[in-house]
Amino acid sequence: xxxxxxxxxxxxxxxxxxxxxxxxxxxxxxxxxxxxxxxxxxxxxxxxxxxxxxxxxxxxxxxxxxxxxxxxxxxxxxxxxxxxxxxxxxxxxxxxxxxxxxxxxxxxxxxxxxxxxxxxxxxxxxxxxxxxxxxxxxxxxxxxxxxxxxxxxxxxxxxxxxxxxxxxxxxxxxxxxxxxxxxxxxxxxxxxxxxxxxxxxxxxxxxxxxxxxxxxxxxxxxxxxxxxxxxxxxxxxxxxxxxxxxxxxxxxxxxxxxxxxxxxxxxxxxxxxxxxxxxxxxxxxxxxxxxxxxxxxxxxxxxxxxxxxxxxxxxxxxxxxxxxxxxxxxxxxxxxxxxxxxxxxxxxxxxxxxxxxxxxxxxxxxxxxxxxxxxxxxxxxxxxxxxxxxxxxxxxxxxxxxxxxxxxxxxxxxxxxxxxxxxxxxxxxxxxxxxxxxxxxxxxxxxxxxxxxxxxxxxxxx
Ligand code: SF4
Numbered sequence: 001x002x003x004x005x006x007x008x009x010x011x012x013x014x015x016x017x018x019x020x021x022x023x024x025x026x027x028x029x030x031x032x033x034x035x036x037x038x039x040x041x042x043x044x045x046x047x048x049x050x051x052x053x054x055x056x057x058x059x060x061x062x063x064x065x066x067x068x069x070x071x072x073x074x075x076x077x078x079x080x081x082x083x084x085x086x087x088x089x090x091x092x093x094x095x096x097x098x099x100x101x102x103x104x105x106x107x108x109x110x111x112x113x114x115x116x117x118x119x120x121x122x123x124x125x126x127x128x129x130x131x132x133x134x135x136x137x138x139x140x141x142x143x144x145x146x147x148x149x150x151x152x153x154x155x156x157x158x159x160x161x162x163x164x165x166x167x168x169x170x171x172x173x174x175x176x177x178x179x180x181x182x183x184x185x186x187x188x189x190x191x192x193x194x195x196x197x198x199x200x201x202x203x204x205x206x207x208x209x210x211x212x213x214x215x216x217x218x219x220x221x222x223x224x225x226x227x228x229x230x231x232x233x234x235x236x237x238x239x240x241x242x243x244x245x246x247x248x249x250x251x252x253x254x255x256x257x258x259x260x261x262x263x264x265x266x267x268x269x270x271x272x273x274x275x276x277x278x279x280x281x282x283x284x285x286x287x288x289x290x291x292x293x294x295x296x297x298x299x300x301x302x303x304x305x306x307x308x309x310x311x312x313x314x315x316x317x318x319x320x321x322x323x324x325x326x327x328x329x330x331x332x333x334x335x336x337x338x339x340x341x342x343x344x345x346x347x348x349x350x351x352x353x354x355x356x357x358x359x360x361x362x363x364x365x366x367x368x369x370x371x372x373x374x375x376x377x378x379x380x381x382x383x384x385x386x387x388x389x390x391x392x393x394x395x396x397x398x399x400x401x402x403x404x405x406x407x408x409x410x411x412x413x414x415x416x417x418x419x420x421x422x423x424x425x426x427x428x429x430x431x432x433x434x435x436x437x438x439x440x441x442x443x444x445x446x447x448x449x450x451x452x453x454x455x456x457x458x459x460x461x462x
Contacts, residue, residue, distance in 0.1 A: 029094060029101065032087045035383075036346025037066060039082040041090060045075075047100035048111070048296035048308070051289035056097055058283035064090040067279040068345070071272050071299045073385070074146075074160060075111065080341075105134035105207075106146040108157060111298040111306045115261040116153035120168035121175055121196075123151030129200035133207065140211040142218055147203065150185070155254045155269070157301060158185035159387075163219025164206055166199055179238060181206075182220025191224070192238040205232045254302065256329045258314050265295070268307045268314040271327040274339040274354055275303030275384065281324055285317065292316040333361040333368040338385035342378035342395070349378025350395025356421045363422075364429040371441035375408070376421070382408035390443050391428070393421055400424075402458075404451045413451035414458055424458055431457045 032039040043057065057077065061069050066081025082090060095101075107130050109123040110116060127149040134141070148162035158167075165188060166177040175196040180188035194202045209228050210217050222229065254269060261267050272282075285305075289297060294309035294317060305326075307317055322328050327335050337360060340346065342353030353376040360367075360374060368374065375382070375389035380396065392403040394412065400421055401412035416424050428446075431454065436445040446454060 029091050032082060035080070035341075036348045036378075037068075037081050037341060039084070039087045040070075041065075041079050041082060041087055042072075043077040043079065043094060043099070044102040044106070045077065045100055045298060046102035048298040049099055051286045051294050051297060051307075053097060053099060054297060055283050055286040055290070057094070058279040058286065060090055060093050061279045064093070068276060068341075069279055069282055070276045071303045071305060072275060073302055074108065075299045075301050075304075077299050104138040105131060105141065106144075107131050107134070107149060108146060108160070108162075109149045110151060110153055110155045110157065111300045112153060112155055112261065112267060113151055115263070115265070115267070115308065116151070116155070117260060117262050119151040119153030120170060121151050123149040123166075123168065126166065126177070126196075126199055130203050130207075133200065133204040137207050137211040140215060141207065142210070142215050145210070145218065147207075154259060154267075155300060155306070156252065160184065160301060161386075162188070163210070164203060166194075166203065169193065179203075181222050182218065189220070191234070194238055198237045202234065202237055205234070253330070254300070254304065256327065256335075257318065258311070261308060264310070265308050266311040266314045268318055268321075269300065269304055270307075270318070270321045271302065271304040271335065273325065273327055273334045274337065274357060276341065276354075277325075285321060285324065285326070288320045289313070289317050330370065333365065334358075336368045336370065336372055337361060337374045337376065338389065339376040340378050340382075340384040342376070346378055348381065350397065351378065351393075351400060351419060351421055353378050353384075353393075353395075356393070356425070359422045360425045364425050366433045366436070367425065367429040367442050369432075369442045371443035372446070377408050380408050390446065393424075402455075404446070404454065414455040416458070427458050428454070 029041055029043060032041040061067055061079040064082055064086040065079045068080045070078035070080065072078060079090060107127045109127050113124050114122040130147055145163045148157045148160060148165045150157050150165065150167040152168050161184060163182060165180040165185060167185060169176050169178050171193060176193040177196065177199040179191045179194055179202065181191060182188045209232065212228060256269055258266050258268055289307055292313040294307045294313050297305060297307040300306045307314065318328060337357045339353040339357040341349065343349035343351050357376050372391065373389040375385040375392040377384060377392060378395045380394055388406050390405060392406060392408055394401040394403060394408045398415065399418050400416040402414040402416065403410045403412050432442045432445050435449060436442060
């Protein structure tokens, strides 16, 4: 391996400052966040839980909230529809459940860590070491600061934003960690490789540097030329990558359905449509899981739930999930749609996002061919999908803005008359059916046509 001085690395232009619409600090259990349907509390789990514990959380969401639960893109469980009093009562009740609650610094790894047959290494020992060294610094770090420890394997966290990311790589016959600052695995700034022995202490040094700079500083802001970083002597402990290792093990989408784990158990991955479900249906799944012998389950990235147990138990739960409205395969168009609660569920919503999403999943099969990410956002806050999507519908007072390959805050190419979202999706579906060439995906087709042609087609269809 050759060594490149850390100082020569430039900040990627993709890591632009967050827009003024960015959300505030994470709504942790003791700091619920105000949303359009009341207060929202986040239950962040550091380890798997039993089915009966999920069942109990569902009961609590009905007792104290509005009986609607979310699993977020970053694997957190959220309980919605609370008020000032019920949020306090819920916190007390949740703390009595003896759940493995994650407190302090958010250090994330795969829900299959330690059981995944394809992982490069179990990320938990390094993750635990980082949690321990981050504990005294937590108050001085940005509230949303996150560290991702990617051990490789079936469920990857490459697409999640992280202030500091460590990705396991075998290099020269030894375990190393690729250190990346800010962004996703693809867009973040790759600093280089650290040895397994040095990984925790290098991360601790970076966290201490961030703590010294204060809670507004994020991983993407770290300047390798800063004297504070120079004094850390990272140059001696970080070695630059060969072109091969820089692009090693590209990200892949997490599979749905059953897959084997190390040892005798199987895993099952299913997802919640729009990342949300009523407590009764989630509790029913938990009850079937307990009855059939599922040993543990855990909220997973991308609004998913991973369950582990004997193969027969996983098959029975999959059968129940298929009949109960969960997403169980990539062929389900609902898997391509991100939608916030929208109008009726949230006071800020300007249109009914879930209803629109369900109609699109049923009637826009040409458009939703597996290549398109459709984001239906009730307003500009973009709660459901902070990142860019192929098509984003943003509810607003004067009409619904359409953004192509961007986020809710990006410039729209078209504004729809209010309440014509489903008609626009039908028109987009017709456009793709007519214009898509044999070798193209829907996304390729839309990109070739471009926003002007798409906008014209939408105007003609009115
Ligand atoms: S994005 Fe959706 S859920 Fe978030 S505030 Fe706006 S309407 Fe409400």
